[in-house]
Amino acid sequence: MSIDPAAGQRGGKHRAARQPGARVRLLAATALVLLGIALAVGWWVTGGRWLSVDTPSMGEAAPVGTLVLTRPVELGEVRVGDIISFQPPEGGPIHTHRVSRVEGGAVFTKGDINGAEDPWPVAGDKLVGKVVARWWGMAWVVRSLPIVVPGVALVWLLTTWAAPRWRTAARLVGVPLVLCAAILVLRPLVNASLLMTLGEEGTTTATVVGTGVLPVRVADPDGVSADLRAGQVAELVSHAADATGEVPLSIDAHMSWLWWTVCLGLCCVPLGASLALGRRVAT
Structure with missing residues (x-):
């Protein structure tokens, strides 16, 4: 078996060429983080x-x-x-x-x-x-930080011991799982709150408000429904109240094609990242 010295040199140059780019990205990310911290501290110090x-x-x-x-x-x-x-x-x-x-x-x-x-x-x-x-919606991001930051750090730490060929794949799976855990705990996407109920003459009027990020449809067992954006209020007149006057309500996402496109695009981010990384490794 013979070894081509030129091939080894070419590979070494290729790896060396990649290092400055990675270093620049790391410096840029660090600079952005430091800038954000400086702006936040400045806002707080000046009374904001x-x-x-x-x-x-x-x-x-x-x-x-x-x-x-x-x-x-x-x-x-x-x-x-x-x-x-x-x-x-x-x-x-x-x-x-x-x-x-x-x-x-x-x-x-x-x-x-x-x-x-x-x-x-x-x-x-x-x-x-x-x-x-x-x-x-940004308060949801802030509330998620105590879950997301330690979770992502743990994924990054655990995958440092993985074989190089599996490390990126494990991170592309682990980080979205951390984000999903934050969504399950905080429930920021699909939600609504019952403000009050008023019963009279065999009917109950339920006043509800959208409290999630996504548009929702709130419906009662009679089929009466209302489509709500975040913060929007609606009244549902129902005959399905129980003995205590409460109306059982169902809450489901009810989005336009634009919302569905945005959500689908966000879900495809890990796939796009894996394809981009795979292409970079292949070249």
């Missing part, structure tokens, strides 16, 4: 805050899972129609509601889909800030 919307009270203006960014303002700068974040007088979680009226130096607030104003005015020392940005 980021808050998660966990209840549907703001309807479509800030659905569940929205990440809101606030800047500190004086109470006198607040105007009717502004969305502000504030601490209730009795404590508890921070509220993000719209200013409904300003009277006598007092600021009153109300959730967009709530039937009444909040029972207390907002005092200056309780004002967290005015909402300057609303990032739809």
